[in-house]
Amino acid sequence: MARDILISVVITAAIQSVFGVGVLLFGTPILLLLGYSFTKTLTVLLPISISINLLQIVQHWAQIDWILFRKVLLYTIPFVVACLALVTDVKINVGFIVGPFLVFVALKDFSRRIGAMVQSLMRYERVYLATMGIVHGLTNLGGSLLTALVHAKKYGKDATRVTTAIGYCTFAVFQIATLVATAAHVRIDYRAHAIYVATGVAVFLLVDRLVYVRIDDAKYRRLFAAFLFASGVLLTYRAFAR
Template sequence: MSVEIMLTVAVTSIIQSVFGAGVLLFGTPLLLLFGYEFVDVLIVLLPISVAINLLQILKHHTHIDFAFYRNILMLTLPLIAVFLFLVTHVRINISLLIGLFLLFIAFKEFSATVARLIDRMMAFEKTYFLLMGIVHGVSNLGGSLLTALVHHKHYEKDVARVTVAASYGTFAVVQLLTLGFFSRQQIDVSLADTGIYMVVGALVFMLSDEMLYSQIDREKYQRIFAVFLALSGAVLVLKSLN
């Protein structure tokens, strides 16, 4: 069992417990820095992400924005599968662009000018959903665009988290199926270790949900979400410079 994987799972599971995304968004660059291959990182992290998302969906499934989720199914998922297949052969690094975009989105909370620019950009929503699929397929970073769009919509916190969880969980399922069909790469992690990582992620979710998420009111959640986007952007920018 890998200590760095276990620590990564524990820390990023706390983030995903609050925002619906985090295990893949932060776990991917962290494990890449530790020297793991991209596809191998997905094989480790995807089941953990799915497990946490399922727990979130079970708890708040009635709050899912199904109009939003239909766009994910119809516009985003096909492109995730296509571009994930392509990226198993060609690696593309767009971390810097995505990181700068997230920092820009985070400033919406502090600048009326930035807010107006983002409102105009988000008006092209169908194009945004298509772009999300391409980005997630090639880099595993589409979750950052997903959380940015959800933050822009100013949902109630339960709606925000479970809509991200449903969308992000579906991303992960499509990625697992695509990798199962098209990737022959294997990682040296036993089924037992994978099960332990999933249990750790689930336990962290239950503790964080009770001790952290439930204590955050709607207004505070919006501000924390902005900080989350800024932190995500900073991590991606730093990763791109390595």
């Protein structure tokens, strides 16, 4: 068991417990910076992400936007699988594009003009969903684009988190299936991985009970916008700091 991975799991699991994404979105660049391979990073983070998302899905099953989920299956997942199968050990930097886009979407509630532009952009939903699949398959950062899309839908907090969670969970399931199918070689310490998953689940149960339930819808939308903004700034900084 690696202490640096465990610390990363605690931090990113806390974020995902509130917003539905985080373990892959932030855990991937963190572990890559720590020197782990892309494949190793996926094998560590994917089971944790799936475990947290499944708990969120069970909690608020009735709030899922099934229409959006079916579109994700149809237009996003094929690109996730195809791109991941091609680049299991290649690091591609798209943060300089995704980062500013997240900042832009985060500001939509503070500017009518930006809000109108975001709504206009989201009309091209099929293209957006396909692009999201490509980005996620190549970089594991598609969750950021998923959060931007869900934020634009103006759901309540439970619908926002669970719709994000089921999309994110589906990404992870198909990524694991792709890694198995392509026989991506990586040593797995099953005992350590079990500890990482248990830690992620424990963090979720704690954060969900002590933090999430105390946030009302209005405050959640502001927090979600702040989350998008911070994600965009961090991804942009990482992209240009190389």
